[in-house]
Amino acid sequence: xxxxxxxxxxxxxxxxxxxxxxxxxxxxxxxxxxxxxxxxxxxxxxxxxxxxxxxxxxxxxxxxxxxxxxxxxxxxxxxxxxxxxxxxxxxxxxxxxxxxxxxxxxxxxxxxxxxxxxxxxxxxxxxxxxxxxxxxxxxxxxxxxxxxxxxxxxxxxxxxxxxxxxxxxxxxxxxxxxxxxxxxxxxxxxxxxxxxxxxxxxxxxxxxxxxxxxxxxxxxxxxxxxxxxxxxxxxxxxxxxxxxxxxxxxxxxxxxxxxxxxxxxxxx
Ligand code: ADP
Numbered sequence: 452x453x454x455x456x457x458x459x460x461x462x463x464x465x466x467x468x469x470x471x472x473x474x475x476x477x478x479x480x481x482x483x484x485x486x487x488x489x490x491x492x493x494x495x496x497x498x499x500x501x502x503x504x505x506x507x508x509x510x511x512x513x514x515x516x517x518x519x520x521x522x523x524x525x526x527x528x529x530x531x532x533x534x535x536x537x538x539x540x541x542x543x544x545x546x547x548x549x550x551x552x553x554x555x556x557x558x559x560x561x562x563x564x565x566x567x568x569x570x571x572x573x574x575x576x577x578x579x580x581x582x583x584x585x586x587x588x589x590x591x592x593x594x595x596x597x598x599x600x601x602x603x604x605x606x607x608x609x610x611x612x613x614x615x616x617x618x619x620x621x622x623x624x625x626x627x628x629x630x631x632x633x634x635x636x637x638x639x640x641x642x643x644x645x646x647x648x649x650x651x652x653x654x655x656x657x658x659x660x661x662x663x664x665x666x667x668x669x670x671x672x673x674x675x676x677x678x679x680x681x682x683x684x685x686x687x688x689x690x691x692x693x694x695x696x697x698x699x700x701x702x703x704x705x706x707x708x709x710x711x712x713x714x715x716x717x718x719x
Contacts, residue, residue, distance in 0.1 A: 460512035460553060468497070468504035469637055471629045478505050481622050482597050487575045489560075489618070490601040492626030495672025497637075498601050501626070502556055511595055512553040514544050518563035524570045528583055540586055549574070549581045552595030560600040561613050568617055574598050575620040605669060628673055631657065637673060642680030652676050652693075655718050659697065659711060666707050671697050689719055 481488050482505075490498040499515075506513035516527065529543035548555035560568065573580050579592040600621065602613055629637060631653055638649040653676060660670030679696035683689055690712070698711045 460514050462503060462507045462513075465507050466500060466503040467640055468500050469629070469633055469640075471497070471626075471633060474501060474624055474626075475505070475508075477622075477624060479509075482509055485579070485594070485597065487598040487600075487621045489621035489623045490599065490626060491604055491623055492601075493603055493605055493628070493669065493672065495674030496626050496628050497673060498626050499556075499558065502554065502599060506554050509554070509595075511597070512548075512551060513556060514548040514553045515556040515558060516544050517558045518560050518567075520562060520564060522563050522567050524567050525585070527567065527570060528581065529586075531585065545570070546581060546583065546590065549590050549592045549596050552593040554597045554599060557598075557600040559602060560617075561602050565614065568614075571598060571600075572617070572620065628656075628660065628670070634673055634676070638676050638680050641677045643684050644680045648683065648689075649680060651718055652679055652697075655693065655697065655715060658714050658718070659701070662711075666704070667701055669701065671701060675700060690715060693719075 478488060478501075490502070492498055503513060516522070525543065527543045527545040529541050529546050531538040532541050533539075542550070545555055547553070557563070557571070570581075573582060574592060574596075575598060579596070581590045581592065582588075583590065628634060631650075634653045634656070635646065635649045638644070638652060639646055642649075644652075656671045656673075656676050659667070663670045675697050679692045682692035682696055693715050694708075694712065698708055698715070701711075702708060
């Protein structure tokens with residue numbers, strides 16, 4: 452059974468992150484006071500990149516787990532595994548993060564089962580402990596340990612929302628798509644395309660975003676604009692890059708795809 456080496460969770464180079472508001476200062480203060488942080492915002496708007504940047508700034512490893520409905524408490528804290536005719540305890544990613552004073556990031560926390568989420572509760576209050584029930588142990592989190600979760604309020608339904616008893620344990624930082632000028636700068640930097648082209652892609656994204664809830668469930672993310680720009684930079688034609696990266700991922704409805712292609716033609 453392989454065990455994680457915590458050094459693997461550290462970035463060697465500072466990740467590029469362009470601050471949008473005062474999120475860097477807010478996060479630093481929260482980290483100093485050991486307050487758990489919730490990053491709220493649509494998919495692909497920079498939450499993960501922000502956290503990678505903050506982990507680098509604070510010189511702490513970052514352990515990330517993407518939540519899904521089959522994620523169990525044992526997947527997070529660890530379990531006994533059979534080794535020959537013996538059983539051996541293997542720490543899960545949360546236990547590793549607590550022991551090593553890392554930043555632990557639970558991505559898309561609403562996707563996880565409610566009974567799984569309960570395991571993080573004692574880490575979010577003054578106790579800052581992690582109970583390893585199956586082992587009959589309790590681990591105290593060191594100063595550097597920080598718990599961060601993300602969620603996309605756009606996807607929430609009455610059936611799938613974060614419980615108040617969980618929500619109210621976090622300082623909540625709201626993320627949205629960066630303002631135009633900043634988004635343009637990010638697209639240029641991440642893809643290498645020129646500014647006038649980046650500006651047009653961002654303008655198109657703005658138009659597509661204004662169609663949210665008018666046939667589109669979600670607006671186009673910064674991530675998708677960057678994908679389109681990267682394809683353009685690989686000499687794929689502009690309309691095709693936009694179609695495969697900024698239109699098709701948003702909808703399967705051919706008539707809406709057609710309308711979005713018309714919006715594209717009006718800009719390019
Ligand atoms: P999320 O975690 O919100 O789903 P990501 O952090 O993965 O989204 O963001 C998607 C991509 O958008 C990143 O890989 C990065 O290229 C880019 N990005 C978004 N916002 C920023 C920002 N403020 N500074 C730098 N890159 C950004």
